[in-house]
Amino acid sequence: MKFIDEAQIEVHAGNGGDGAASFRREKFIPRGGPDGGDGGRGGSIFAIADCNINTLIDYRYARIHRAKNGENGQGADCYGRGAVDIELRMPVGTVITDAETGEPLADLQTHQQKTLIARGGKGGIGNLHFKSSTNRAPRQFTRGEEGENFKLKLELKVLADVGLLGMPNAGKSTLIRSVSAAKPKVADYPFTTLHPNLGVVRANMNRSFVIADIPGLIEGASEGAGLGHQFLRHLTRTRLLLHLLDVAPMHEGADPVKDARAIIAELRKYDESLYEKTRWLILNKMDLVPEALREKTAKDIVRRLRWKGPVFCLSAISGQGCPALVQSIMQYLESLGPTTPVTEEPENLAAPLT
Ligand SMILES: Nc1nc2c(ncn2[C@@H]2O[C@H](COP(=O)(O)OP(=O)(O)OP(=O)(O)O)[C@@H](O)[C@H]2O)c(=O)[nH]1
Ligand SMILES: [Mg+2]
DSSP states (O other), X not given: XXXXXXXXXXXXXXXXXXXXXXXXXXXXBTTOOBOOOOOOOOXXXXXXXXXXXXXXXXXXXXXXXXXXXXXXXXXXXXXXXXXXOEEEEEETTEEEEETTTOOEEEEOXXXXXXXXXXXXXXXXOOGGGGOOXXXXXXXXXOOXXXXXXXXXXXXXXXXXXXXXXXXXXXXXXXXXXXXXXXXXXXXXXXXXXXXXXXEEEEEETTEEEEEEEOOOOOTTGGGTOXXXXXXXXXXXXXXXXXXXXXXXXXXXXXXXXXXXHHHHHHHHHHOHHHHHSOEEEEEEOGGGSOHHHHHHHHHHHHHHHTOOSOEXXXXXXXXXXXXXXXXXXXXXXXXXXXXXXXXXXXXXXXXXXX
16 A cells, blocks of 8 residues: 555534524414424544554545534424534554644544544524523524534654664665564665554563664755655654664765765754754674674774764674664663553564564
8 A cells, every 4th residue: 555644634523503493382282382402513523543554545535524514403302413423543643733823733642542633513502491480482592503624734753762764775674674573675776665664673571662664865865866855754753763874885986974974964954853863873784894894894984974972783684783782772762761652462573682
């Protein structure tokens, strides 16, 4: 299924039905009192998070969502029937904002979380309720309230603790395959990954975190080069970025340091706060460097990049260096607070790394 992480929709809640003004008319009962019932409530519209949905594509096709109006009240004490509410199912991680004012309305963070997005109008009051000792034959009634209408912007920002950042072919998908049960496609051509993949990483039996693999980024992504940079939105909610670098790139004139600088520049162009986020440098494909040169290779890159943060040397493909990385990430995340709760069934989870 096509991955879509942005959509704009309209929601129209139902209007309330009008109250009725009516009088009881029956044989042998002269001047029967008021018997106009209330109008029914208009249908409301709710958004519900569903972990079985992972794209907003449905909302590209169905843009207008309308709940029914409540029925009008009637004579003979009949109340109008309320309209059924509508529930719109969306992926966990969907952020809903008012498209006109930009005001945030909801952030669906957990499976089954339900939020009211447009309230149905209340039903009007029938003349039944206006009867009093001084007015035995009231003709008043009220009309139903209008339902709320909004134009909404839906944005999916996946929920993960850790995000992977890097050029195409850096080995991002290989890494997520090696540390989690997620199995995104891996291939030796650029832009293999076209949408985010989430993997649950088990540090041990009861400690885990969620890692997000996103498409590769290249120089000029902010101007639309490659797949553009809109996928970076999926890193905005993470607490740690892993910047993967291919230490032995194949292409001509390749320089891992130049590649790294290009990625960092793109990150900054996308969003200053993403640029400020904690970032670790992951030197991948170390297996391609002769053992005697590995330390020097790593030191050179760190020096030329003037990198101050943590550095890990890895071979995502063989798994070498991965367990140490996983333990460091787990410790770091725990020092910040609880990690993303896992919604998958336990049998879908990867075996713990030892
Ligand atoms: N030798 C070696 N090859 C690796 C390693 N990690 C990944 N590769 C290879 O590098 C190529 C690209 O790997 P991917 O994991 O698809 O790279 P990616 O960063 O996800 O690439 P995109 O999805 O295109 O952005 C594949 O042929 C992998 O087998 C590694 O540690 N050592
Ligand atoms: Mg990939």
